[in-house]
Amino acid sequence: MTERADEQPSPGTDPLTAGCLLLLVLLADVVAGLLVLILLSVRALGRMEPPSGQTAAGPPPTDWVPPVSFGALALAVGVTGVLLLRSGHLYTGAVQLTLCAVVAGHALGAWS
Numbered sequence: 024m025t026e027r028a029d030e031q032p033s034p035g036t037d038p039l040t041a042g043c044l045l046l047l048v049l050l051a052d053v054v055a056g057l058l059v060l061i062l063l064s065v066r067a068l069g070r071m072e073p074p075s076g077q078t079a080a081g082p083p084p085t086d087w088v089p090p091v092s093f094g095a096l097a098l099a100v101g102v103t104g105v106l107l108l109r110s111g112h113l114y115t116g117a118v119q120l121t122l123c124a125v126v127a128g129h130a131l132g133a134w135s
Contacts, residue, residue, distance in 0.1 A: 093130035
């Protein structure tokens with residue numbers, strides 16, 4: 024019986040801890056996604072056409088909001104993926120890093 028008393032559970036094996044960690048990751052990703060949505064919505068409001076009778080003075084300036092916002096989202100998802108991998112949640116971390124690669128690809132697509 025003393026052999027079992029000496030064993031310490033490995034971190035991340037408690038279902039309650041794992042569930043709370045996954046909930047925090049989900050909330051962090053939702054907050055980052057909402058931030059991207061808000062930034063893109065505000066950008067769309069600024070691009071509304073001028074009132075009738077007025078013309079644009081020239082071509083619009085370069086819009087950096089989409090690549091920066093999707094890059095920030097990719098960074099948030101990537102950091103949570105790495106944290107999940109380091110805490111022992113291999114499958115969830117791998118899914119997070121795959122999503123990070125998809126969002127980073129979208130950010131690079133919005134850049135060009």
